[in-house]
Amino acid sequence: MPVKEACGLLGIYSSRMDRSIAKTVYYGLFALQHRGQESAGIAVSDLRSIKYHKGLGLVSEVFDEKNLEDLTGKIAVGHVRYSTTGSNSLNNAQPLVVRYHSGELAVVHNGNLINAFEIRQELEKKGFVFHTTTDSEVIAALIAKSGTDLVESAIQLTEKIKGAYSLLIMTKDKLLAVRDPHGFRPLCIGSYNDAYVVASESAALDTIGASFMRDVCPGEIVVFDKSGMSTCNVSVERKSLCIFEFVYFARPDSVIDGVSVYMARWKAGKILSKEHPVDADLVVAVPDSGNVAAIGFSDGTGIPVGMGLIKNRYIGRTFIQPSQRIRNLGVKLKLSVLKELVNGKKIVLVDDSIVRGTTMSQIVNMLKDCGARSVHVRVSSPPVKYSCYFGIDTSSRKELIASSYDIESIRKFVGADSVGYLSIEGLVEAVGMKDRDLCLACFTGNYPLKAPRKGKKYLFEKR
Amino acid sequence: MPVKEACGLLGIYSSRMDRSIAKTVYYGLFALQHRGQESAGIAVSDLRSIKYHKGLGLVSEVFDEKNLEDLTGKIAVGHVRYSTTGSNSLNNAQPLVVRYHSGELAVVHNGNLINAFEIRQELEKKGFVFHTTTDSEVIAALIAKSGTDLVESAIQLTEKIKGAYSLLIMTKDKLLAVRDPHGFRPLCIGSYNDAYVVASESAALDTIGASFMRDVCPGEIVVFDKSGMSTCNVSVERKSLCIFEFVYFARPDSVIDGVSVYMARWKAGKILSKEHPVDADLVVAVPDSGNVAAIGFSDGTGIPVGMGLIKNRYIGRTFIQPSQRIRNLGVKLKLSVLKELVNGKKIVLVDDSIVRGTTMSQIVNMLKDCGARSVHVRVSSPPVKYSCYFGIDTSSRKELIASSYDIESIRKFVGADSVGYLSIEGLVEAVGMKDRDLCLACFTGNYPLKAPRKGKKYLFEKR
């Protein structure tokens, strides 16, 4: 519930012309829609030129039969984006398609570069102009500035840019998949018939009927062209897969670097139930973020699970300014309590994380208003104390309740009878990777890369 | 999963002018969006005249800040509709607003009249013309044909029309709520500040911060005007509340005629587990229709529940013609299997009902492909054997698998290791009402009202 992911991407390299390649990308983007709901786009190459269509809104809003039919070809990349709204934000939608010395170039990108601003300043000093405020344009400029060998250019690119990036680069006859040397963001490869697919999450492969092949390795550049698939490893740094992909971002039915997201969440809930046991009648999830961990908690304790909170699915995308009375309802607009279930019960309330605490406070209050005898908040990840510079829009540090308050103060703030967070060790155990292969910076403050002085998403727009 | 509901409605009578009355209706309609997703509309009276806006699509697509701000007043009615698509279907969107001898009239309607065609023919013989193919226009015509006393006209209306209807009638200074003498469809009353609210489901009251007062009784006409709320009972017939509101249609957080929908579904799952026990490792729900019953089944047996099927939430509203390869994926586009969870397990698969059986067959197949050792289908309602004439778009009778096949044939068709349906008695027990107060016709064929020879939704359009 608390944080917003920035971007999902999907590419296809087909060994033959495919009139419906854009439609396949389209269906794949649906499976990644949870990673970005502000804009969507698809670019397709038919070996001669690159065409594209992009727009603001959900995948289903941006595309229609006609603009998909206009996009036929052999290679395709698609993107869904979380971004700021604003009059010109269409400019920042992806794929970014540009012309350069060797023809056309399309870039889609998930992540966040921490030295994009410096690179950009450097390029501007040389007279480069920029049309957007995205990292992707910096990436395209660096590719264009290198020589004419695309793979060589991509290698130089990875030596220049720093930060988190999973990245697809398409020219008229090639598709490159690049994952940063730390492997912050997921990226995996699948296939169907005579086509390769690269996607942010394995669930997107399932949706379009592709078989999972393998993950792209941290620091790997995978090249798809008429010779098939080849690979080069540009550098090896400490792997630092973002733990929040397991905690919140990724779909439960995805498998990232060999780990099932569902199982990780379920185990997190189960371990949490051991670390912070409680005498209660009912386990209630904050839907949908707490759903899987709640089942794990229930399975770990034998306390039955019940849908004590019901989500109003459709209300999410209204942009209407509510009246004061409606605004005062707060989270009630989005969540209803199942009174008959909750009344008179001791409740374990499970969510994946707490960011600012205001929503959790309203939920606890709603449950008590509906007769809950007690509400014990259990969180299936450790306290989030530090901002993320690698592609996630957590609030700024001072808004993070756990950066300023201890557990008891948080308990008071949210009005719960008890609060228990999963330990870092518990979470790492649930995921089942070595802790040194994970980025845990939002819990520990130990950033795998030196954080920028003021690494702000909107830096480019602010000057 | 199987059937489509036709319409949700909500009305407000405020004792003072309310600049944001349409916005309140708007938020209330979100809570009813599951009852109809094809068109939405709101009409508002400011005591002098009635203004309205309606359109095709979801509530969030039909309304924007501007058209809501144009709708200020004291009385309002809103509607969401399931309907056929077609070039002129906007015509059939509600509210229906017409002018008649006593001024303007707005009608919103949930249900299905079984003698609308006859009444319409009768009126056409007298020279009446019809602009739409809706029951609502027949209702408006009958109101207009009566005298000038609105309540008296409404009484005459209920004597003339037969079938299922929950109905709001708004004039410039009055709001009437009418529920048919059998009470087929739900309708309830709430209040906030100095306003009354009438809605199809109590969950809509919660969403806009109104307190539940009571259900409208079968055969009752409730009048809201400057004197407040008054009531008249026009006739008493056998109550016949539609059982499918509990099985599938209504939101789990609604309470209908005193019964919690969630609790009814949970009990149905629990009773089902007693009627058709099975040795298994995991209870899996078909999301979202089987979610609550699956928990009940788990609680009744101790077999843990797991999210073995994941719904692709966003794919629901695409209108793009898929390519052949994508079309062959079938239900895979909409549901993913959680392989890690399912593999090697004996699965109990729970859904609320089976209509044609094709989807269930695909799901069973998917689970087995992912390594399920066995799949035992459990259905939390009895076999649906008969068509509905009272407002629900079940398929025609010959498409209903249970109307032609016995349980063993259904088991073979869906490819399951066993199939168990809840008994009628079990379902009635779960709901907790007397069976004579419920319409069970889709299971029994005993219609509370004589079914029309060929009671078709599109009758008007077909001649």
Added chain:
Amino acid sequence: MPVKEACGLLGIYSSRMDRSIAKTVYYGLFALQHRGQESAGIAVSDLRSIKYHKGLGLVSEVFDEKNLEDLTGKIAVGHVRYSTTGSNSLNNAQPLVVRYHSGELAVVHNGNLINAFEIRQELEKKGFVFHTTTDSEVIAALIAKSGTDLVESAIQLTEKIKGAYSLLIMTKDKLLAVRDPHGFRPLCIGSYNDAYVVASESAALDTIGASFMRDVCPGEIVVFDKSGMSTCNVSVERKSLCIFEFVYFARPDSVIDGVSVYMARWKAGKILSKEHPVDADLVVAVPDSGNVAAIGFSDGTGIPVGMGLIKNRYIGRTFIQPSQRIRNLGVKLKLSVLKELVNGKKIVLVDDSIVRGTTMSQIVNMLKDCGARSVHVRVSSPPVKYSCYFGIDTSSRKELIASSYDIESIRKFVGADSVGYLSIEGLVEAVGMKDRDLCLACFTGNYPLKAPRKGKKYLFEKR
């Protein structure tokens, strides 16, 4: 320039199925666009049912390839409308398509009934409801109230309704063209290949490549069906063709009841030059309304014509609220003076009519600002003193400058050096019909039909 016409219509009866019948109507409506720019619509019958599409805006804005392709059939009617804007005015767009005892009915209408309100009240007393505020719905209701013989119903219709109407009525297998017994509004018949065409103006026939056959006679009902074209004359009253069709409304390239609109305007200008000669250097038209008469004036006097006023063609359809400074520019936004041409000259300024006088006053002022030595206003029709009840939206009587002021006062008001109006005799001579065959009521106040007490366009909407 001064008055607004209400509606143009066009119908086609083809003896074979025509996939592009709606496209032909579409192109024909372009030629009638000057008669109404607020909404457009086309309905088509394929002998089985009637489909239609209509919308607010210009013909080119309402239709696209897709909605035209959906409209294939044998019979078609189209309409362009001048109407009030308003949230629900789409409701009032034509064709009006309704269902009645004998099937479907489409009506398009040009004109104004003076007893529509009374008929409507009468019908409402019988319980009829009305969805729109148009005369067309009253016409449809009367047709539906009659028996099942369509021609008989049309005859009864003409006996009931009073006022100006040129009218097309389409059922699934018939097309009727009706012109009121006074023949207020034009209506003519043409043909191409094996199709008949009926249109408001002959120019529309030319545009779609149809040959002119003849005008529909006043009081005639022309029937097109599988037997071909037949006719019945329902009544003979004094013909009263609206003189303003020649003065302003109709296209110059139309021929109405045997008279070329262009030639009538040219002669009006020439006769005007004899009635009100003036010593001047240049004849300048107010574009486009004065264009033809200006040439006539020039030809009558030998004074050369010059485009001293240039129209800003594109500015007409902006709905942007101008800033105060721009608003103060007034008619300057729409007209520019050709300074080089006007400077130092004695100008004859020709327009077809003066309604309120404010625009003429601004134009005279602009010309003088640009150095015109004198400006002599010449108007190619007599002073408009009386309101029209027969389909033209002249301002209400008190806004008509000539109803309150004499010529000298008008001269002072507009700031001209002289003002000369064409005499009634002059105008009648220019048209070349007998004056008793023309409606001259806006000049004389002698209405061919008794004017309603308060015959207001918006009467229906005001109660």
Added chain:
Amino acid sequence: MPVKEACGLLGIYSSRMDRSIAKTVYYGLFALQHRGQESAGIAVSDLRSIKYHKGLGLVSEVFDEKNLEDLTGKIAVGHVRYSTTGSNSLNNAQPLVVRYHSGELAVVHNGNLINAFEIRQELEKKGFVFHTTTDSEVIAALIAKSGTDLVESAIQLTEKIKGAYSLLIMTKDKLLAVRDPHGFRPLCIGSYNDAYVVASESAALDTIGASFMRDVCPGEIVVFDKSGMSTCNVSVERKSLCIFEFVYFARPDSVIDGVSVYMARWKAGKILSKEHPVDADLVVAVPDSGNVAAIGFSDGTGIPVGMGLIKNRYIGRTFIQPSQRIRNLGVKLKLSVLKELVNGKKIVLVDDSIVRGTTMSQIVNMLKDCGARSVHVRVSSPPVKYSCYFGIDTSSRKELIASSYDIESIRKFVGADSVGYLSIEGLVEAVGMKDRDLCLACFTGNYPLKAPRKGKKYLFEKR
């Protein structure tokens, strides 16, 4: 009628913040709409940053109240464009707004660079990427590549680029107006209250109530900033004002470099009547391109002018694919003959130019079909024999009828009784400038600048 102009532009520098500056630009762009109807855009600086809105279509289609209100500031530039349609052509709409080392930059441009492709290749070799296929992006890149002094950068720019350009460059606090050293395209300065206005044509100044001050000189850079207006002349080359601005492009009410467009056209028609006299009854213009010259011809001969051809104003912007029968009508869809006027007459048919001859041939044919005894074609400019590389989309040379055929062959092709073109000397006399100050290349083939090998508009898109 024959050629299509590429672009109109307008800029405002106001000495104070102006909430309605974008609205003023909006109204000014209406007056320039004839110069480009494919896209429109406005950018505004409020001294802190630049905001913009642009879109495909007419000015009235691109802008609404809301997007104009979002654009408040002190400096503004606007643009209308003739361009190719295509899925991504919005990309090529102007203003082009980019970020560079010194902040933001907006560019609007009218004309055509003949060395843009070479410059672009040069820049691409240095790693520059391009998002559009416009000259404007090349201009922005050159500005960005120069140092930080904007005026100095503009001077360097004019030394680098070759071809025709009238150009506005806006930064957050400055507006620069640049006209190429040959002065191919017009550009003029006006003022209102405390604001300066720069526009492609003086008619746009009139429309928004600004007073004409002077033309921008060829090779001049005019700077508007907080110090007011200043100027620097960068170079002096032979002036080469495009003669076609007088022949066809510009509005008749504009004055370019001291010459009234109307008077030039009128004189052209008059001189034409002396060069190619004819015994005839009526002078008919091809509307609207021949309107003014036809009056001149009439005034030169005493033969009366008559509107023998009527333009169907609204049909211009349909994008509907016509049926075969409609397509066969050809120019009849767009032009109607006034039969009554033409029948039996000897006609002088006047147009400004003939490009391919097909339209003229159809018109002559239509006139003869309507009874014209003879048709004498008179063209108010010399034969167009050579392509233009300086911003006008004439057809390629081989499509120009006069490049392959002599007058007698053209006469036969169009089916006229005689054809007479104005001589080059006659046209130059009509304009009243020295011939060495005009670009007459389309008549003579003597290009002021060496024509590029294959100087094609779409060069960038074709590789």
